[in-house]
Amino acid sequence: MSDEFGSHKDVSENLPSAHGAHSGDAVQHDPFANPGLPPHEYRRQDIDEKAAKHSERVVAGLFTLSMLGTIAFIACFVIFPVDKIVYIFPFGHVSALNFSLGLTLAVALLGIGVGAVHWARTLMSDEEIVDERHRADADDELRENIRQQWITGARESGFGRRKLIRTTMYGAMALVPLAGVVLLRDLGPLPEDKLFHTLWAKGKVLINSNTNKPLRPEDVVVGSLTFAQPEGLQESDEDFQQQIAKAALMIVRLKPEDIKDKREAQWGHEGIVAFSKICTHVGCPISLYEQQTHHVLCPCHQSTFDLSDGARVIFGPAGHPLPQLRISVNGDGNLVALGDFAVPVGPAFWERS
Amino acid sequence: MSTTTESPSSRQATHPGERIAEWTDGRLGLYKLAKSNLRKIFPDHWSFMLGEVCLYSFVILILTGVYLTLFFHPSMNEVVYHGPYAPLQGVRMSDAYASTMHISFEVRGGLLVRQIHHWAALIFIAGMIVHMMRVFFTGGFRKPREINWLFGWTLLFLGMFTGFTGYSLPDDLLSGTGVRFMEGAILSTPLVGTYLSMFLFGGEFPGHDFVSRFYSVHILLLPGLMAGLLTAHLILIFYHKHTQFPGAGKTEKNVVGTPLLPIYTAKAGGFFFLVFGVISAIAAMVTVNPIWTMGPYRPDQVSTGAQPDWYMGFSEGLIRVMPGWEIRLWGHTLVLGVFIPLMIFPLVLLAIAVYPFIESWVTGDKREHHILDRPRNRPVRTGFGVAWLTLYFVLLVGGGNDIWATHFHLSINAITWFVRIGFFVLPVLTYWITKRICLGLQRRDRDKVLHGRETGIIKRLPHGEFIEVHEPLSQQQLHVLTAHAQPAPIELGPAVDENGVARKTNPVEKLQARMSRNFYGEHSQIPKPTAEEYEEVLAGHGHHEEITSGSGSH
Ligand code: HEM
Ligand code: FES
Numbered sequence: 001m002s003d004e005f006g007s008h009k010d011v012s013e014n015l016p017s018a019h020g021a022h023s024g025d026a027v028q029h030d031p032f033a034n035p036g037l038p039p040h041e042y043r044r045q046d047i048d049e050k051a052a053k054h055s056e057r058v059v060a061g062l063f064t065l066s067m068l069g070t071i072a073f074i075a076c077f078v079i080f081p082v083d084k085i086v087y088i089f090p091f092g093h094v095s096a097l098n099f100s101l102g103l104t105l106a107v108a109l110l111g112i113g114v115g116a117v118h119w120a121r122t123l124m125s126d127e128e129i130v131d132e133r134h135r136a137d138a139d140d141e142l143r144e145n146i147r148q149q150w151i152t153g154a155r156e157s158g159f160g161r162r163k164l165i166r167t168t169m170y171g172a173m174a175l176v177p178l179a180g181v182v183l184l185r186d187l188g189p190l191p192e193d194k195l196f197h198t199l200w201a202k203g204k205v206l207i208n209s210n211t212n213k214p215l216r217p218e219d220v221v222v223g224s225l226t227f228a229q230p231e232g233l234q235e236s237d238e239d240f241q242q243q244i245a246k247a248a249l250m251i252v253r254l255k256p257e258d259i260k261d262k263r264e265a266q267w268g269h270e271g272i273v274a275f276s277k278i279c280t281h282v283g284c285p286i287s288l289y290e291q292q293t294h295h296v297l298c299p300c301h302q303s304t305f306d307l308s309d310g311a312r313v314i315f316g317p318a319g320h321p322l323p324q325l326r327i328s329v330n331g332d333g334n335l336v337a338l339g340d341f342a343v344p345v346g347p348a349f350w351e352r353s
Numbered sequence: 354m355s356t357t358t359e360s361p362s363s364r365q366a367t368h369p370g371e372r373i374a375e376w377t378d379g380r381l382g383l384y385k386l387a388k389s390n391l392r393k394i395f396p397d398h399w400s401f402m403l404g405e406v407c408l409y410s411f412v413i414l415i416l417t418g419v420y421l422t423l424f425f426h427p428s429m430n431e432v433v434y435h436g437p438y439a440p441l442q443g444v445r446m447s448d449a450y451a452s453t454m455h456i457s458f459e460v461r462g463g464l465l466v467r468q469i470h471h472w473a474a475l476i477f478i479a480g481m482i483v484h485m486m487r488v489f490f491t492g493g494f495r496k497p498r499e500i501n502w503l504f505g506w507t508l509l510f511l512g513m514f515t516g517f518t519g520y521s522l523p524d525d526l527l528s529g530t531g532v533r534f535m536e537g538a539i540l541s542t543p544l545v546g547t548y549l550s551m552f553l554f555g556g557e558f559p560g561h562d563f564v565s566r567f568y569s570v571h572i573l574l575l576p577g578l579m580a581g582l583l584t585a586h587l588i589l590i591f592y593h594k595h596t597q598f599p600g601a602g603k604t605e606k607n608v609v610g611t612p613l614l615p616i617y618t619a620k621a622g623g624f625f626f627l628v629f630g631v632i633s634a635i636a637a638m639v640t641v642n643p644i645w646t647m648g649p650y651r652p653d654q655v656s657t658g659a660q661p662d663w664y665m666g667f668s669e670g671l672i673r674v675m676p677g678w679e680i681r682l683w684g685h686t687l688v689l690g691v692f693i694p695l696m697i698f699p700l701v702l703l704a705i706a707v708y709p710f711i712e713s714w715v716t717g718d719k720r721e722h723h724i725l726d727r728p729r730n731r732p733v734r735t736g737f738g739v740a741w742l743t744l745y746f747v748l749l750v751g752g753g754n755d756i757w758a759t760h761f762h763l764s765i766n767a768i769t770w771f772v773r774i775g776f777f778v779l780p781v782l783t784y785w786i787t788k789r790i791c792l793g794l795q796r797r798d799r800d801k802v803l804h805g806r807e808t809g810i811i812k813r814l815p816h817g818e819f820i821e822v823h824e825p826l827s828q829q830q831l832h833v834l835t836a837h838a839q840p841a842p843i844e845l846g847p848a849v850d851e852n853g854v855a856r857k858t859n860p861v862e863k864l865q866a867r868m869s870r871n872f873y874g875e876h877s878q879i880p881k882p883t884a885e886e887y888e889e890v891l892a893g894h895g896h897h898e899e900i901t902s903g904s905g906s907h
Pocket of ligand 1: 411414415417418419421422425453456467470471474477512515516518519520521522523571572576579641642
């Protein structure tokens with residue numbers, strides 16, 4: 001039997017031109033020859049009916065366990081209210097329903113899985129069988145046959161001869177997908193100058209995002225980070241998410257002498273400065289403020305901006321400073337914007353100069 | 354009963370199952386299909402189950418995914434929460450988020466299905482990467498299986514995006530942050546970035562459309578493509594028949610193993626339930642993506658330590674360690690700091706996709722291969738695979754730089770620089786080390802073949818010398834350790850032809866020859882023992898014994 005598939009010659013025929021390959025005459029004496037498939041070894045279950053019976057009982061037991069698992073699953077579904085929380089060590093407080101359903105389902109499934117695998121391993125014939133492989137490519141005769149069929153077909157179509165038809169067909173096929181492309185046009189509006197503007201405008205009052213009250217200079221204390229949004233913007237507005245994504249503000253109060261950037265000081269009010277809260281890297285909102293250094297940190301990729309120096313980037317992947325909003329105080333003593341941001345907020349893009 | 358031979362149908366089918374099969378055969382040619390497949394041979398090896406893990410988690414994803422569609426609302430309409438989860442009472446959120454809350458807290462078993470769906474996704478993609486690397490390291494991608502390699506790779510690529518669109522659907526604070534990240538990355542595209550962003554989001558970010566758009570991509574487009582590719586993948590596995598490791602009785606022309614019916618069916622079928630059972634148990638015990646703790650998405654809010662699902666981590670690493678380069682010229686901005694990572698992301702993946710074609714070009718190997726390589730016997734390929742994985746993991750580390758920093762009290766700056774330098778240095782280093790290790794293992798194999806296996810038993814010879822007893826290898830082991838081919842590198846050919854005229858060698862040929870030397874040159878393989886060497890050593894042993902026994906005649 002081993003001759004059929006065991007001889008080493010079979011292997012070396014397929015080997016590349018190898019140095020040191022054992023080939024040619026040496027085959028008979030090849031010390032590394034493929035010994036061929038070893039004789040099949042019987043398992044205990046193959047010869048001992050008692051062992052086989054035992055395996056059978058184990059498999060049947062596992063399938064029965066699975067049935068019990070499913071019944072338990074249904075029972076848990078009925079018994080546990082969906083909102084019941086229980087404490088289970090070491091998982092902590094968990095939903096009783098989720099926990100019990102998951103585990104009973106696991107038992108139901110694992111019972112089948114382990115049972116089937118055990119069955120295959122102990123009771124089904126494990127004798128290895130040899131099968132032939134066949135090359136994927138055709139022999140010369142078939143190749144020639146197909147070539148002829150192709151040539152005949154091509155000739156009958158006249159595709160090569162009638163150039164006019166060919167060219168216009170290519171043209172038609174190339175154009176027709178354009179219809180599909182055009183249909184995508186209304187996926188969204190054109191960018192125009194949308195990314196260049198926010199809701200901020202001259203005279204808009206800064207509203208504290210937490211209290212929803214107008215922000216007054218005396219509310220902004222040294223060392224704290226205050227978030228603000230434009231007056232009139234309501235959470236219930238249709239376009240609230242789009243607007244807040246651009247207009248969110250971050251206000252800090254610095255000692256005027258700490259501000260290194262002259263323009264920054266001018267655009268602020270008595271040391272109170274307002275910057276865009278939207279990171280100039282890829283647009284996360286910035287949330288961490290270190291009062292000693294006046295650094296703010298973006299939690300997404302750790303870009304760090306120095307708020308005492310024009311919000312310049314001092315660390316991380318952001319490519320330009322946070323835009324500053326010019327603010328002042330109006331007649332009511334509230335902080336107001338003196339206009340929109342001078343540059344687009346958020347991530348950079350091609351049209352940004 | 355008349356045993357007539359005129360037509361197969363003359364035998365009366367008695368069993369109802371057989372009658373159904375017969376009926377179908379008359380219409381679909383079922384028996385002809387079954388002829389070559391019912392007892393199809395499948396070689397057995399634990400690593401061949403990795404692909405099955407992927408297949409089964411995909412099936413689980415479809416089953417649980419369809420269930421989720423029954424309750425999930427792919428809509429960004431605003432609603433005010435009045436469900437049972439107290440901390441979010443009265444909070445405004447999208448319908449998508451609210452319906453995911455409903456699935457988690459009000460639908461009995463809904464939370465479990467969500468958890469199984471998410472865990473299966475994590476395991477699906479991890480399984481695909483490990484499975485891919487198994488195929489890579491053993492050379493399973495060689496002819497005739499290159500196309501199936503590409504199918505598998507595409508499944509991995511699409512799987513990552515299916516996962517991404519999936520975890521973006523609940524519209525929670527974490528996933529929304531990920532979508533924002535994607536929008537920022539798209540904006541960096543030169544010329545068309547803002548257009549792409551407007552078209553994808555139906556206007557300015559986040560708009561009202563992305564959940565429903567992601568939804569059709571997530572439940573229809575990508576799974577549909579993947580189901581097609583997966584079917585093709587499996588058909589090709591059947592058509593090519595499975596590869597096998599070298600061993601007794603295994604050749605390039607046969608396939609040795611157990612038949613589809615019954616052994617393989619029982620094992621593989623059982624394995625599906627095992628995978629499903631394990632995922633259910635994990636889903637019961639370990640919460641993944643607890644969207645209720647994060648709250649609904651708002652573009653001006655963020656949670657710290659925001660991390661994507663692990664398979665997106667390497668893109669996160671790329672974007673975190675890249676310096677923030679922006680080139681401003683003629684009123685335009687080229688956002689290299691974001692755009693370069695956006696481009697490297699697919700390139701890293703492409704590098705491994707095209708490897709089979711590069712290897713076959715470099716080595717000039719156009720033969721069919723059905724016996725797998727032992728990784729040590731292909732040190733350059735193995736080195737490249739390890740280098741690729743290293744790159745992947747360096748970036749994964751970079752993607753979690755804040756987590757590393759807080760857990761191990763390291764400075765973010767130090768980690769960032771470690772990743773930046775490591776990105777270039779570590780793959781080279783691990784390539785080199787891996788190659789060394791492979792060569793060392795080849796040397797050990799050579800010694801084993803020539804001198805047998807060390808038994809650890811020390812024997813004292815009569816004249817006082819101590820030797821370790823070596824046990825000769827079995828024929829099977831001898832064969833396994835020497836079955837691999839050791840091809841010679843491609844030679845450039847003489848610089849002058851027969852007539853003494855200088856021959857032109859084009860630079861492409863030169864590159865091929867150089868890479869081929871790198872692949873199969875003397876620094877990349879330890880010559881395996883030849884039959885002569887082996888006989889010689891055997892004879893030498895005899896000689897030695899003769900001397901000790903005192904006869905000395907030779
Ligand atoms: C093919 C691979 C797939 C992957 C990798 C995948 C991955 C994911 C992930 C990670 C989530 C987030 C789950 C969460 O934590 O909330 C998700 C959600 C979802 N998936 Fe899939 N999924 C796949 C296929 C499908 C299919 C075929 C369907 C439906 C036919 C589906 C339907 C859904 C639905 C409705 C949700 C949102 C509901 C929810 O998040 O609870 N998925 N998917
Ligand atoms: S979004 Fe702020 S650092 Fe990336």
